[in-house]
Amino acid sequence: MKSIIRWQGLVAFFVIFGSLAAIIVLFLDTWIRLGAQAGLGKATGAEVNIGSVSHTWSPFGVTLNELQFTDPKAPTTNQMQADTVSAKIELAPLLLRKLIISDLIVEGTQFATQRDSKGEVYVDVEDDTTDAKSLFGDAIKPPSVDEILAKSPLKTTQAVEDTQAVIARHEDKLKAQFEALPSKQVLADYQARAKALSEVDYKNPAALAKAKQDFDQLKKDVLADKQKITDFKDSVQQAKAELGPQLQTLKNAPSQDYEQLKAIAAGDQDAIQDVTQLVFGEQAAKWSKYVLAAFDVIAPMLNNQAKQTEENKGVEGQWLAFDDTSGLPDLWIKQAKISVTYQGESVASKWTDITHQHDLIGKATVFSIDSSASALWQSLALNGDFWLNDLGLKAQQSWRLAGLKLSDMPLANIDKLSSELQQGLLSSNGGLDIVNNQLSGKGIVDLSQLAIQASGDNKLTNAIANTLNQLKTLQLNTDIGGTLGDLDLNISSDLAKQIGSALISSVTPEQQQKLDDLKAKLNAKTSGLLGDTDGALGQWSEWEKLAEGDVSSLNKVLEAQLNNAIDKQKNKIKDKLFEKLLG
């Protein structure tokens, strides 16, 4: 009977698994390269290329050279690329499938660079490229004046509504108050009663007491009516104080609307309203890649990592952790130094605690850049932190950049318009907050000492080019919105207004006719109400004047008669006293 042991099998076992181990060790760099390309590609949603890989055993470390991350939204460009990425990796946690990197050094990082060939995209992304070609065409049909007036939120319409509301609010009240004022008859009656009291010769104290009582009643009636007049006057003052500025707004509104709408009426506004975005948008997007790299590249990558772990639970199983080691996240880069290269200048950023499981380590990822003057800029400071958990990303960042030198930078090169920024200085500051993956922030980009070379092909693009050529300074206001990984930059400036003014200065007779029509229709909206408002104001002023007369009349009568009566009594008492004293 044969033995159940197969000694040749033991040799075969060692040969097979020894060979496997040898192949793994010999081609370790290749496995790491393939694994990293696949893993990072999954995390970013697009092709990742690694030129070469090397490793050291003690301490265990890996260096990746020439990394390129395809931008899923623009596969012909790299979202990010780096010359070298060196990581010191802790070996023991690898058994628990946890990648703990004690030190990470990334050098030569650049954003939005051109790829040699189009990268593969693994996820569905929206194409957000703007088709600018048709915007500057010759055959743009301008809207009619009525269409403009119907579609535009007019200041005139608003002013008319507000003015009508002010008049309606005060008119009835003032009318009621005016009608409740004492009539001429009542005033005359007061005068008669006062006169009668002052002319009576009081022979005895009882008569005097009766007169005193009548006086008090008269005074009470007069004061009550005087209060009505005072209240009325206050109401008139209040109404006039409200209607006065409103009237001014109403008078100014048509001309303000005209200024606003004349470019639309001339037929150019649709084309130039996005001119800032078209001319500076591409470069602004590139600058933002550098300033917002933490949230445009790194945080989305980490977030995708977290999502994939969740999605793969069912089919590929899940790795659970027990006891004291459960505090280790799946990925934790304790310290990192990332050097970013911009136009040949290098700027270092410091990072701590990079992970997608901040709840486990109880600390946020913190990053900062504090760069003093270089050949390209005067100062650059950037600070931020972020915290990823099941609810999403919570983060904040602020930046301040002064005096970044710009040169030979292509701006818009689209149909009928080409432009290049030959030189300029850029300063920027701003802040950004992220709550549950929703971004909100503002940034200001000040461009100064500008020299732009632009040329156009038709009337519209010529006006844009001329304005750009004369531009010395420009402030770009940037609204940052969108969601994590889908950053939305909205850039605005007064460039469209400047170009609009340039276009208005050379309108055709047909366009001028339309502008005149616009002006006339705007003025017509207010002319009727201006008359009514003037009428109301005049009426209120007239009432106020009448009431003023009544008050002074009341005051004069009341004070004069009362004083006379008292003086007479005083004199009588004095006479009697002298008579008694002198015998």
Add this chain to the structure above:
Amino acid sequence: MGLLAKLLKALNSDSSPWQLAFGFALGMIMGLTPILGLHTLLVAFGVLFFRVNVSAFLVSWAAFSLLAIPLSATFANFGESLLLAESMQGIWTAFYSTYLGQLTQFYHTLTLGSLVVSLILFPFTLLLSKQLVEKYRKTFMQWVNQLRIVQLIKGSGFYHLYQSVGN
């Protein structure tokens, strides 16, 4: 094709039914569980070091690998329920802190679930396989060899291959 020929040869030869049955049962473990893990090394060692029929092992591995695809989610859920069981936490925690525990990758839901299921099935598969091999040899081998289709196969290239392997 060569592997199938070898298996047929083994079934028709005087190889012990136990050798074939262990091949099928160990192939089942290999097929149902993820390939990366300490258990793979142990199973491979068992197959090669002990006189287990390698052809039966390889055919079984391939067949059970196909079967494992639709069952993966179920295995993972079973593994998760075992790992999250309150009464087992002490054992898992102690095992997790050892290198041996970490090498077994028991804390992976799919690995643990599929390994436990295949270990439970192992004795049944072993005994069933042995009985089937014996039944085949007693009842079916003669009958199968007389089948018209088998006669046709015997005249084909496949049979010649089978013969050459046997030589």
